[in-house]
Amino acid sequence: SQQGEEDPQALSIQEGENATMNCSYKTSINNLQWYRQNSGRGLVHLILIRSNEREKHSGRLRVTLDTSKKSSSLLITASRAADTASYFCATGEIQGAQKLVFGQGTRLTINP
Amino acid sequence: DSGVTQTPKHLITATGQRVTLRCSPRSGDLSVYWYQQSLDQGLQFLIQYYNGEERAKGNILERFSAQQFPDLHSELNLSSLELGDSALYFCASSVVPTETQYFGPGTRLLVL
Numbered sequence: 054s055q056q057g058e059e060d061p062q063a064l065s066i067q068e069g070e071n072a073t074m075n076c077s078y079k080t081s082i083n084n085l086q087w088y089r090q091n092s093g094r095g096l097v098h099l100i101l102i103r104s105n106e107r108e109k110h111s112g113r114l115r116v117t118l119d120t121s122k123k124s125s126s127l128l129i130t131a132s133r134a135a136d137t138a139s140y141f142c143a144t145g146e147i148q149g150a151q152k153l154v155f156g157q158g159t160r161l162t163i164n165p
Numbered sequence: 166d167s168g169v170t171q172t173p174k175h176l177i178t179a180t181g182q183r184v185t186l187r188c189s190p191r192s193g194d195l196s197v198y199w200y201q202q203s204l205d206q207g208l209q210f211l212i213q214y215y216n217g218e219e220r221a222k223g224n225i226l227e228r229f230s231a232q233q234f235p236d237l238h239s240e241l242n243l244s245s246l247e248l249g250d251s252a253l254y255f256c257a258s259s260v261v262p263t264e265t266q267y268f269g270p271g272t273r274l275l276v277l
Contacts, residue, residue: 095271157207
């Protein structure tokens, strides 16, 4: 079963606006990761935030992690048409098989 | 380029047939993962190998099997194919489980 649940499932904004996507999870994790997938292509790793971190930045990306609420958010600032893609969160589970569990993704469309 | 290679890129076959998908992980990565992505099911984790040993199983059908060889490349075997097996199959690799995964470009399988 999927652990990460992204919200919203789809988001459409104008170029230049900020885009925010959320991810909720259920079990204890050692890290949370965000990936981007352009249509029909492989997933590309964007950023990893560890369970003892609260916020991380990479270029126009800002990720927050709230382990008490078991949630994370990905903010893309000053969006560009090239940011149009699906975005997935993935949680690194502590227990069990220690694998990444991917959510269903948020489909982001940037309108020019 | 993630460093993960997958062959073939496209595969068209008939129901009841058997196919083999191949994956070469990034140099130095010991973990290999297989995922299936279809329009209605999202990204489904199939199976994980670490240094030649099976580490975790996901939603992998009994008709599917995989292995990781001593040189760390992996093969996913799909047999008795059904129309519903048509999907994108991704391979990913990482140094250790739960850390950043690097995805290959995928194999697009079409079962007619």
